[in-house]
Amino acid sequence: MSQSLVPTLSPMALDMNPDWWKTAVVYQIYPRSFADANGDTIGDLAGLTSRVPYLAALGVDAVWLSPFYPSALADGGYDVDDYRDVDPKIGTLAEFDAMTAALHAAGIRLVVDIVPNHSSDRHPWFREALAAAPDSPARDRYIFRDGRGEHGELPPTDFRATFGGPAWTRVADGQWYFHLFAIEQPDFNWDNPEVRADFLTTLRFWADRGVDGFRVDVADGLFKRLPGPGSDYTGDPWTPRDELDRRLDEVYAGWRAVFDEYDPPRCAVGEVWAEPIERRLRFARPDNLGQAFNFDLLRANFRASEFRAIVNRNLVAAAAVGASQTWVLSNHDVVRHATRYGLPLTRPAAPNEFPPPTVVREVEWLKSGGVEPVEDVTLGLSRAKAATAFLLGLPGAAYLYQGEELGLREVADLDAADRQDPTFFRSDGDEIGRDGCRVPLPWTPEGPSFGFGPAGAHLPQPAWFAGYAASVEAADPGSALTLYRELMSRRKQLLTSADSGLTWLDAPDGVLGYARGGGWQVWTNFGDLPAPLPAGEILVATSPVDGTLPPATTVWLHA
Ligand code: NOJ
Ligand code: CA
Numbered sequence: 001m002s003q004s005l006v007p008t009l010s011p012m013a014l015d016m017n018p019d020w021w022k023t024a025v026v027y028q029i030y031p032r033s034f035a036d037a038n039g040d041t042i043g044d045l046a047g048l049t050s051r052v053p054y055l056a057a058l059g060v061d062a063v064w065l066s067p068f069y070p071s072a073l074a075d076g077g078y079d080v081d082d083y084r085d086v087d088p089k090i091g092t093l094a095e096f097d098a099m100t101a102a103l104h105a106a107g108i109r110l111v112v113d114i115v116p117n118h119s120s121d122r123h124p125w126f127r128e129a130l131a132a133a134p135d136s137p138a139r140d141r142y143i144f145r146d147g148r149g150e151h152g153e154l155p156p157t158d159f160r161a162t163f164g165g166p167a168w169t170r171v172a173d174g175q176w177y178f179h180l181f182a183i184e185q186p187d188f189n190w191d192n193p194e195v196r197a198d199f200l201t202t203l204r205f206w207a208d209r210g211v212d213g214f215r216v217d218v219a220d221g222l223f224k225r226l227p228g229p230g231s232d233y234t235g236d237p238w239t240p241r242d243e244l245d246r247r248l249d250e251v252y253a254g255w256r257a258v259f260d261e262y263d264p265p266r267c268a269v270g271e272v273w274a275e276p277i278e279r280r281l282r283f284a285r286p287d288n289l290g291q292a293f294n295f296d297l298l299r300a301n302f303r304a305s306e307f308r309a310i311v312n313r314n315l316v317a318a319a320a321v322g323a324s325q326t327w328v329l330s331n332h333d334v335v336r337h338a339t340r341y342g343l344p345l346t347r348p349a350a351p352n353e354f355p356p357p358t359v360v361r362e363v364e365w366l367k368s369g370g371v372e373p374v375e376d377v378t379l380g381l382s383r384a385k386a387a388t389a390f391l392l393g394l395p396g397a398a399y400l401y402q403g404e405e406l407g408l409r410e411v412a413d414l415d416a417a418d419r420q421d422p423t424f425f426r427s428d429g430d431e432i433g434r435d436g437c438r439v440p441l442p443w444t445p446e447g448p449s450f451g452f453g454p455a456g457a458h459l460p461q462p463a464w465f466a467g468y469a470a471s472v473e474a475a476d477p478g479s480a481l482t483l484y485r486e487l488m489s490r491r492k493q494l495l496t497s498a499d500s501g502l503t504w505l506d507a508p509d510g511v512l513g514y515a516r517g518g519g520w521q522v523w524t525n526f527g528d529l530p531a532p533l534p535a536g537e538i539l540v541a542t543s544p545v546d547g548t549l550p551p552a553t554t555v556w557l558h559a
Pocket of ligand 2: 089
C-alpha cells in the first residue's frame, strides 16, 4: 500500500504525556455495530471515521476498538483469521490508517483489541495443523491431544468450554484440540516459540502503524495445565495458578519490552476477570501489562456500601503494586448498566462469589425476554447517570462502552433467529448471551436503521431506539449525551488540579461524598429519599437539583 496513507502523528492534537492512559477516558467501539458507511448492514471503519467529530465532541481521550480482523464472526470477531489485516467486510488497511489519522488529528488515541488465547479455526496455522500429522510442529502451535477411552473416543479431560459444551473437539484423525471458548476458537500453545514470536510481530505491526495501545483479550488465561507428554493430569486446568501466572509474567515482560521500543511507550490493558484482586493486579504491574480492567463496579448493586468498599479495596490494592486504576460499568459482554440499575437490587455478593447475585438476576431477566422482573426504565437511567458521574470522578482511567452515553438499554427481546452470540447456541438457548448490548447504535430518530447506515442493521433495532438517537439527545440539555459531554469536559479541567487519590467526606447513610483536591467534590445519593445538598458551586448534576440532593443523583461541586 502507498506510504502516504500511513498516518503521521499530529503532535499538536495529541496529549504527549506518556502516562496519558493512566487517567484517560477510553470509549469502546464494537465496530460492526457502530456506524455502517456502505449500507451492507454491518458497521465499518469508514463509518467509524465519519463519526470522529462525534467522538471529539463527546470528549473521550481514546478509542478502544474491538476486533476488526478478518473473521467468520463465530464470536463477534474474537475468532481471528489473520492478526495483521482488516476484515474485508468492514474495511481495508488503508481505511484503518485513515481512521487512525482522523482520530489522532482529533486528539484521540487508539487502543486495539488483541486476542492471544486463541485464533479462529480458519487461521492458516490451524488449517495447517489439521492437515498435518499428530505430533507434528504444525499441531504444536495449538493444543492437540489423544483422547481417553479404549479408542480415544473420550475427550482428554472433562473440562467445559466457557460458552457451554466440552472444551475439546475431535478432528478427523481422532485427536482432540482444546478450546476455552467456541469450537471455532482453538487455543494456542503458548509454550511454542513460534506462537510467542508471531504475537510480537503483530504488536509491532500495529504499533508501527500508529496504534497507541492494546486491550488484551483473556489476558490471564493463556497457560493451562492439561494432560500431555509425561503427564496424565486431568484435573482443574487453572492449577497451580501461581506457576501458570509466572509463565505469563515472562510472556508479558517480552510484550512490555516491545511496548517500550516506542515513544511514547505503547500501553496495554488486560482483560482479567480473575479474583482475588491481587491476582488481577499482577497483570497491572508496571513491568507487566501496566493496566487491567477492574470489573468490580460492573457486578455491584447501586448501593453506597458496595461502591465504597469496592473503591477502597481497589485503591489500596493497586497502590501496593504501583498500578493505575481502571473503572468500568458496561462493555460488549454484559447487560447495559441503564438496564441493570432498573432491575431490583440483590443482596451484596459474598467475597469471591461467582456468579454474583447481580449476574444471576440478569441472566434470569434475559431468559424471560426482559419482562421478569419488570425493568424500571426511569430509575435505571437516573442511577446509570449517577453511577457514571461517580465513576468519572474517581482517580484512574475510565472505560465507556458505545451507546452508554445515550443511556441506551439492553435489547432483551431479539428473536432466536436473529441471535449471533455463540453463548446462545452452545447452551441450546439456555443462556441468552450478549447480543442485546451489541445492537447497532441509533444516530437519528428516523431512517432504515436510525442513521446507523443507509440500509438495515445486522441485529434488529427496536422501535424505542428512536428516542435514544444521538441527534435527538445532542439537542436535549437533559439527555444522557449532554451529561456525558459535560462530565468529560469538566473532568479535563478538574484533573489539572486534582490529587492522585481521594478523600471520603462525612455523608449521611446511603450517600457517598469524596474530594479530589483543588476543591473538586463528588456526591452521590444512592438512596430513595432526598438528602441534604452539600455546600458549594454545582458544576454538574445528573438530575435537576432543587435545594436537595435527589435520589439516584450525583453532583460535582466546587467547594
Ligand atoms: C472476552 C471478550 O470480551 C469476549 O467478547 C469474547 O467472547 C471472549 N473474550 C473470547 O475471546
Ligand atoms: Ca458496512
